[in-house]
Amino acid sequence: MKSFLAQVAKEIYTKNQNSLSTLVIILPSKRAVTFLRNELLKLVEKATIAPKIISIEEFIQDLANLKLATNIQLSFEFYSIYKKLTPEDQLEDFHTFTSWSQTVLQDFNEIDRYLIDPKSFFSHLFHIKELDQFHWTNTENKTNLQLQYLKFWEKLYVYYTAFNNHLIQKGIGYQGMIYREANENIEHYIQSKKSIKHYLIGFNALNNAEKNIFQELLTNTEADIYWDIDAFFIEHTEHDAGLFLRKYKDQWPYFKQHPFKVISTHFQEEKNIQIIGVPKNIGQAKYVGNLLTQPSLDIKNTAIVLGNENLLNPILNSIPKTINKANITSGFPLELSPFAPFFEMLMEVWEKNKDGLWYYQDVIKILSNPIAHTFTTGKKEETRALIQKINKENVIYLNDETVTNISAQLFIPATNKTTNVIINNCIDIILALKVHYSNENQRNSLFLEYLYRFYEIFNQLNTFNQEHAFITGIRSLKKIYDELLSGETVDFKGEPLEGLQIMGMLESRNLDFDNVILTSVNEGILPAGKSNNSFIPFDLKVAFGLPTYKEKDAIYSYHFYRLLQRAKNIYLLYNTEPDVLEGGEKSRLLQQLTMLKQDNHHITQFIANPHIKNNKKELFQINKSNAAIQRLKEVANKGFSPTSLSNYIRNPLSFYTQTILGIKEIEEVEETIAANTLGTIVHDTLEALYKPLEGQFLHIEHIQQMRKNIEKLVAEHFSQSYTSTSNLQGKNLIAYHVAKRYIENFMNFEEKRLKKGKKIKILQIETKVKSQIKHPDYDFPIYIKGKVDRVEEVDGIINIIDYKTGKVEQKDVEIINWSALTEDYKYSKAFQILCYAYMMYKETPYNLFEGGIISFKNLQSEVIKFAKKDKQGKGAVKIYSIDQQLIETFEEILKNLIHEIFSEAIPFQEKEIQKHEY
Secondary structure, three states, rough: OOHHHHHHHHHHHHHOOOOOEEEEEEOOOHHHHHHHHHHHHHHHOOOOOEEEEEEHHHHHHHOOOOOOOOOOHHHHHHHHHHHOOOOOOHHOHHHHHHHHHHHHHHHHHHHHHHOOOOHHHHHHHHHHHHEEEEEEHHHOOOHHHHHHHHHHHHHHHHHHHHHHHHHHHHHHOHHHHHHHHHHHHHHHHHHHOOOOOOEEEEOOOOOOHHHHHHHHHHHHHHHHEEEEEEEHHHHOOOHHHHHHHHHHHOOOOHHHHHOOOEEEEOOOOEEEEEHHHHHHHHHHHHHHHHHHHOOOHHHHHHEEEEEHHHHHHHHHHOOOOOOOEEEEEOOHHHHHHHHHHHHHHHHHHHOOOOOOEEHHHHHHHHHHHHHHHHHHHHHHHHHHHHHHHHHOOOEEEHHHHHHHHHOOOOOOHHHOOHHHHHHHHHHHHHHHHHHHHOOOOOOOOOHHHHHHHHHHHHHHHHHHHHHHHHOHHHHHHHHHHHHHHOEEEEEEOOOOOOOEEEEEEEHOOOOOOOEEEEEOOOOOOOOOOOOOOOOOOOHHHHOOOOHHHHHHHHHHHHHHHHHHOOOEEEEEEEEEOOOOOHHHEEEEEHHOOOOOOOOEEEEEEOOOOOOOOOOOOOOOOOOHHHHHHHHHHHHHHEEEEEHHHHHHOOOOHHHHEEEEEHOOOOOOOOOOOHHHHHHHHHHHHHHHHHHOOOOOOOOHHHHHHHHHHHHHHHHHHHHOOOOOOOOOOOHHHHHHHHHHHHHHHHHHHHHHHHOOOOOOEEEEEEEEEEEEEOOOOOOOOEEEEEEEEEEEEOEEEEEEEEEOOOOOOOHEEEEOOHHHHOHHHHHHHHHHHHHHHHHHHHHOOOEEEEEEEEEEOHHOOOEEOOEEEOOOOOOOOOOOOEEEHHHHHHHHHHHHHHHHOOOOOOOOEEEOOOHHHO
């Protein structure tokens, strides 16, 4: 197969081999320029002066004698005009201005590219907006907001005119303005280039300026034009791929006397087409990687075309190692580099810090960032001490002095946070990182390339701000920075004509490959759909001949089918599980392709079945080593707590890590007080209130006296266990009052019991107990220890009480089968009650008592007592008394559990945690 550019090059060379230097060849893209130049090079047999081969953008800029300004530069220039023409009381700040100015600039661009009369156009636009206002309000008396709204549309033409004049004086312009200026200059250009022959190669959808310029060249100079289209799409008048070229063929006067050069008739040739559905973007990237491993695929004549260019990074990571040459056209987005989130994070944190107080999570986020370590290498001990202080003391906010002591570059004081300071500080950070990554031990060429591009971005910001001074806050700076970053790429260095070709859809124009892999052929991507970033109503666009989504769909259709024209093996991938932001279902282009029913097209469709790993969690087990057994003996000698034994029942692996290895949970800041911390505050407060009453009967007077001390004691223990109560706010302030309410409700509960005539004697408060378990299989000491919240005597019955700030119900402390105590964690509360009862029975004179829980969220149930049931359902007999027989039965259960813990034959086996356990 001969490519389109190869055929064009041969024809141009055959006609002009002795006058190549007099030619100007214009193509749609720089990529096509490179490939055409290479094709001509293959044909030239002797040294000669090459023709001028340029892209349409370069040609138009030369014709207009204007330089293309960047979007950010245009925003600053436009705002300077907006400030001059807008009364001060109606003036918006730069940040608000940029939220709508980009859309206005895009509309200016379209109006100029299509040579629309701006005065007439903006007059119609204003009257449409005026009619809209009348339609919605239906009143002559408009509000001030409505009047300002209409004034904006009325002044749009004034803004447009002043902005264009301003740019002309500076010798710059936006794309549409440059096209309009080029159109004005075409006659003069033709007069000065009579001896030059122009070739226009491979165009499709032309704006009005391009149409006019091309027709002027074709009519008034020795020019020729070649279209990159297959005859099939010209002949089939219903097909969108030929929509624009059919119009030019029928409407341009030039083609009344000259042939319409359709070079290709390859679309109906034999093709192997695979339409492949692959779940998710990463799945598509992996599938592309698998395709590239096929021996039959000639990599030198293969192109990966990205329908969604966000797939570049996963595609690059999926290329087989056997492919050592690849040319990437689109470049790597700078916003995907590791420095992008670093600067994003810094600006977000700096924006939040307005009053000199730094939120602890922001501080930790900065200090834990690997890139930030460059600035804290000499302060490692101070950094570690600061993080420990934050976690231990629940420090929510830190002042400027504390954090700037770690790094003044990472933490800019609130008093010095001007826009210029921030920009220059970012430049200083980049220069410091450059030194770090230039160091021989840390040298990283790719990181240095990234840093250079960031250096360029912040220098641009510095230049614009020095010249215009419109960026007045971090919010505006961050928005402009984001816009600059989004358009920046790191170009890959490679040989553009060798190896695997990876490109976006637009870069594929005029290029042909035997093997084409096209990704993301989904609705909303190919074609892009009805997305429309414009203030211009649809009907007005139609009336003035501006393109709508219909024409844009035809452009996508052309690019799609042009890519397929000369290819032999075609792989069209689409995402079977797209989300809202990543396009919709399978593209209509795929549906249309299957309906064309070409005899030589072998189309297969299938859903790829990627190798899916079983995501079911693999449960671990750890065998008991001699060291583990020795550690268990040490713990047993000190005493197992009921909580640690419950932890073993819940998950032996968790018991291993916490009790044997001594790995505690990571100490973190409780930004809002945790449930266990709240429980500690309530326990400590009740201990302080009731400890003086040990050995005494409880009276109403005691309750009344304790009520007077509740606020003081809760505040004291809140400060000890969590944080000071002086500056509480939000959920923590609510939690403080919840703790007080718990104690007050408990006092009401106690008073209610006393008023019912119950005689309550406080025997023990927060008593530590420790008891030995004599196991026949082990000759070393084994203890169980704990802290009993309360022991009381009520009407002659001794109760062992455990406080719970959470909700507990009767069913939580009832058992039927003894074995369930050590098999199911949901009986943990019953297990803990019996542990306390066992220790009290062994270590105190009490040998007959009851055990229960006081639930602060279920005080109406009073003491929720442990019960042994003989069966399930109605008619079950419940035994509440804990006597010698019950203790002996529980002791056997306890010994069996101890045996399981110490048995070398039974590993620490991880269990799946059930939802109800939380």
